[in-house]
Amino acid sequence: MAKSDFERKIAKNIQKNSKTFFKYAWSKTTVKSSVRPLIDDNNVLISDDQKMGQMLNAFFASVCTTECPDDLPKGKNIFHGNEEDKLSSYHISLCMVKAKLLKLKMNKAPGVDLVGTRMLRN
Numbered sequence: 001m002a003k004s005d006f007e008r009k010i011a012k013n014i015q016k017n018s019k020t021f022f023k024y025a026w027s028k029t030t031v032k033s034s035v036r037p038l039i040d041d042n043n044v045l046i047s048d049d050q051k052m053g054q055m056l057n058a059f060f061a062s063v064c065t066t067e068c069p070d071d072l073p074k075g076k077n078i079f080h081g082n083e084e085d086k087l088s089s090y091h092i093s094l095c096m097v098k099a100k101l102l103k104l105k106m107n108k109a110p111g112v113d114l115v116g117t118r119m120l121r122n
Helices: 001-011 018-025 051-065 094-102 115-120
Strands: none
Touching: 001 018, 051 094
């Protein structure tokens, strides 16, 4: 298969298999980014990965704020109806769950729970 035929094929199938497209596109990039050595507070050049990670972690921790949960603003109640009109229960059937699972794309990365699409479907 010629290069242009392969490119057309992956472009045509991007909706079904986007991983192949992005893998190919990434392989064609010439710039590979990496973290360069850092200079610490004593003007010492640090190139050890673990020490650089600790430096970056310390920096990001210093610029992030920690909020006290007692100081968070209270949410407004925006429901303006009778108590019996509130959505107090919602029925979710097995068929509803199955329909949603079948619509999941198989080539997507797992979320923060590290549960992949294949595991959810099975």
